[in-house]
Amino acid sequence: SPDSTIKKRRHLQPNYFQSLLKIAFFWVIVPLINKLKPKFIFFPHWSYIVPEEVLNLVECVCFHESDLPHGRGGSPIQNHIARGHKVTKISALKMSKELDAGPIYLKRTLSLEGLAEEIYIRASKIVAEMILDIISNESVPKDQKGKVAVFTRRKPEQSEVHIELKSLEELFDHIRMLDASEYPRAFIRYGRFKFEISRPALRTTSIEADLRITKCLTGDRE
Template sequence: MENENYLVATIKPWNIKVFNEVIKHYKGKWHLITEPAEITVDKIKSISPKYIFFPHWSSIVPREILDIATCVCFHETDLPYGRGGSPLQNLITHGHKETFVSALKMSEELDAGPIYLKKPLSLEGLAEEIFIRTANIVAEMIKTIVTENPKPKEQVGKSTLFQRRKPSQSKIPTEKNTLIDIFDHIRMLDAESYPKAFLESDGFRYEISRPALKTGEILADVRITKIEGDRND
């Protein structure tokens, strides 16, 4: 009998929502893991999935897990371009307006596995809007993989590597000298659990979110907090 057990491992609310609303209703028996600590050999063996899908997963998956089942992750670049961390933010920083979501078989080398399929993705909007759009595209890709069982193909072309961004890089750089550059910096960080764009001045931090680019101005929400260590009260 064909194995129809499938597992989705994700930590982000937009992916969890799409799993509950869409993916778990696909043919087969679907399981969800939302904590990295749950990815254990015993747990995976008890489920015995044909595929493990890792949408928006940032933890290292151990080699012994890769050996148990076919593991598939999703990367927001046209691989092999843009392997590595913070793909969405790096793409926007480099001026990209569109990209692809690549579904690839996971290997020990980061984002280097063979590709199952790719789908186009617009980079318009706030980061969370892009992530929600990505989650729905990933759901379509998962359906294609489990119904058609495509054979993944090795990546072709010169690889480039993105570096994972640090929270300190959320500070709006002084060299950003156009409203569009500042708008892009704010929007690419505007998602739940991401360090918001910020400025600091005279002991205060100004976290900026929900930007709207207007003619000659940016309208946004600002959260003002006292910087720790600079409290005088």
């Protein structure tokens, strides 16, 4: 299933996984492209580099949860929520050698309400509609316009709850934006233990959530 694939992917080193992908592209994907000669290949929820040789063979289309060129780079949903945004765009773009810099086919609005997993499910439905739109209308992509802003992909240690969060709303956003299978959950360290927080619900004067307590690994305590 897609969920199990994502969970397995988290345990692979990025460089190792990228190397496996490159082998798969050249030994499996490229021969298929040459045989089937598709007009498009779509890459929904994709975060790996596609070899330039493949980009030169066929129009490769990916989808980025930001109003490009603002928000190029990693973890766009989490970066938008951390900045207090309530909505963003999904940009369908032609993949290019430069990350998230290709011309745009179309954009659609995406609400950032709810848990991260719920946002991804919502986004997947919008992406499916965008794919049909691109195919049926034979959309021609247009160059990106506007000021470029680049996001940095989140690191696992950034999931820790820090005292800089000043309100229940900020804490709620921090917890919910990480509540998806491919991100480390929000957590608090206390002594030898790690408290992972998920499924938050914001009430008037409190947050209700699930809590998972584990013993810290040596690296977690550093």
